[in-house]
Amino acid sequence: xxxxxxxxxxxxxxxxxxxxxxxxxxxxxxxxxxxxxxxxxxxxxxxxxxxxxxxxxxxxxxxxxxxxxxxxxxxxxxxxxxxxxxxxxxxxxxxxxxxxxxxxxxxxxxxxxxxxxxxxxxxxxxxxxxxxxxxxxxxxxxxxxxxxxxxxxxxxxxxxxxxxxxxxxxxxxxxxxxxxxxxxxxxxxxxxxxxxxxxxxxxxxxxxxxxxxxxx
Amino acid sequence: xxxxxxxxxxxxxxxxxxxxxxxxxxxxxxxxxxxxxxxxxxxxxxxxxxxxxxxxxxxxxxxxxxxxxxxxxxxxxxxxxxxxxxxxxxxxxxxxxxxxxxxxxxxxxxxxxxxxxxxxxxxxxxxxxxxxxxxxxxxxxxxxxxxxxxxxxxxxxxxxxxxxxxxxxxxxxxxxxxxxxxxxxxxxxxxxxxxxxxxxxxxxxxxxxxxxxxxxxxxxxxxxxxxxxxxxxxxxxxx
Numbered sequence: 001x002x003x004x005x006x007x008x009x010x011x012x013x014x015x016x017x018x019x020x021x022x023x024x025x026x027x028x029x030x031x032x033x034x035x036x037x038x039x040x041x042x043x044x045x046x047x048x049x050x051x052x053x054x055x056x057x058x059x060x061x062x063x064x065x066x067x068x069x070x071x072x073x074x075x076x077x078x079x080x081x082x083x084x085x086x087x088x089x090x091x092x093x094x095x096x097x098x099x100x101x102x103x104x105x106x107x108x109x110x111x112x113x114x115x116x117x118x119x120x121x122x123x124x125x126x127x128x129x130x131x132x133x134x135x136x137x138x139x140x141x142x143x144x145x146x147x148x149x150x151x152x153x154x155x156x157x158x159x160x161x162x163x164x165x166x167x168x169x170x171x172x173x174x175x176x177x178x179x180x181x182x183x184x185x186x187x188x189x190x191x192x193x194x195x196x197x198x199x200x201x202x203x204x205x206x207x208x209x210x211x212x213x214x215x216x
Numbered sequence: 217x218x219x220x221x222x223x224x225x226x227x228x229x230x231x232x233x234x235x236x237x238x239x240x241x242x243x244x245x246x247x248x249x250x251x252x253x254x255x256x257x258x259x260x261x262x263x264x265x266x267x268x269x270x271x272x273x274x275x276x277x278x279x280x281x282x283x284x285x286x287x288x289x290x291x292x293x294x295x296x297x298x299x300x301x302x303x304x305x306x307x308x309x310x311x312x313x314x315x316x317x318x319x320x321x322x323x324x325x326x327x328x329x330x331x332x333x334x335x336x337x338x339x340x341x342x343x344x345x346x347x348x349x350x351x352x353x354x355x356x357x358x359x360x361x362x363x364x365x366x367x368x369x370x371x372x373x374x375x376x377x378x379x380x381x382x383x384x385x386x387x388x389x390x391x392x393x394x395x396x397x398x399x400x401x402x403x404x405x406x407x408x409x410x411x412x413x414x415x416x417x418x419x420x421x422x423x424x425x426x427x428x429x430x431x432x433x434x435x436x437x438x439x440x441x442x443x444x445x446x447x448x449x450x451x452x453x454x455x
Contacts, residue, residue: 002290064365064411065404066372069383073404076396158276165376172279185286193283197274 007187011178015191018174025092025160025170030153032096037103042133044108063101068162070094075166091163095156102152110145111137146214150207154200171195217399221389228385229406235299235371235381236410239306240364246311251318252344265315272312278373281305285377302374310367317359321352354425361418365411372407382406 043055062070071094078085085093114137122132161172169177175188253265272280284305289295296304325348333343375384386403390396426432 061404061408064369065407066369066383068369068372068375069386069400069403069407072383072386072390073396073400076390077400080395080397159278161276161278162373164278172276172282176282179286186291189279189283189287193275193279196276196279197271200274201270 002186004184004187007182007184008191010182011175011188011191014174014178015171015188015195018169018171018192019195021088021168021173022157022160022170025088025095025163025168026153026157028092029095029099029156029160032093033099033103033152033156034149036096036100038107040100040104041107041111044104045111059101059104062098067094067098067159068165070098071162071166087163087167091166091168095159095163098159099152099156103149106145106148106152107141109148110141113144114140143214147207147211150203150210154203154207157200157203158196217389217393221392224385224388225382225402225406228380228382229410231299231380232368232371232382232410235302235306235374235379236368238299238303239310239371240367242303242307243311243314243363243367244360246307247314247318250311250315251322254315254319255322257340269312269315272309273316275309277306277309277370278376280309281373281377298374298377298379302371302377302379306367306370306374310363310370313363313366314360317356317363318352320359321356322348324355325351351429354422354429354431357418357422357425361415361422364414364418368407368411368414 040055040059044052046052071091074090074094075087078090118136118140119132122136127136160170163170164173164176167173171192175192178188179185250265250268253261254269256262256265281302284296284301285298288301329347329351330343333347338346371381372383375381375387378384382403386399389399393399
């Protein structure tokens, strides 16, 4: 096995560019998934079956099909319908949408974990329903679910390389480009592999600290 | 769509199913070996198993696939058939997630069971085989079922390496017809049906195994579901 440190130093500038793109996709994707997931979770609690049923089917469908094919779908089908977005926008939206179907379950569990007495107290105080949600239920529910949401941010990080398949130059995209131009595959791929392990390990440490602060 | 194109899709389904079965077998083997090793009494064994889990869970499945396809061949001088390379990458990655499930289920067995085994002077291996695993395995089935669906979704990644699986056949049909909405809808539906069948089979298995130890299968959405949402995860590295 030959290891060439020059290739590593040549690759580094591209690596930082890729890292930036990866982190951007991660942050934006997370925000979309947090917001959409909450919307799904709330829609699943509406009293009519006519809302719950379609939302349930659609989210179940999105959760059980590969993100990669969903990326292709959005990337190739939306332009046919006259909606053209950049690859990055499409990718961020696809990741956010895909993971919102996971975060919705997290929110649901968090909402169900709020003691029933809280609901009863809100009713007894004659709080309107929007205020009950906004001031009583959600603040308690969201506090409980932050660690679980963090877990999904870490899994999202590990799914961002898929954006490469729709021409986004994230870390893996940069590594592939560099390898193809210089015929050196070992170094760039190993560098980004190590980078992923490091980032997700640091993120999990951070999350554990956050969990300790929120739960106790 | 013409019948020739459908044939392409059928071939894609076959490749996806083959890859799914092989990598699920490898992942199951890895999960049990590493998961049991994490409860070993020697710290070296525990440490190595923990290191394996952290490394393979920390990296992205797609990066792993690239690594197995491009770095292994020059480094070790052997070239793998794409199917085996895909199996290796997916099996090792998802095996690391599975090992956490095995470890969690083993540690959830009532400690009195283990103590009973010690009192009856079972060897460690007998304790594992006759007492701990029969009780822990039924508990593993629901999280393993989720992981299996994740693995199915992961198999689509090999299409980036040009392997002719279901997602790849979708791309070919798109190029042939210059039309993408229809074919990608079909592909997504096929994946969904496979995932649905997998969950059904796993639910049946859970029922059967739990009946074997005299328990009813988990029902409804409870606090248990909350835990599951966290462990499903091809997710976080939080244990």
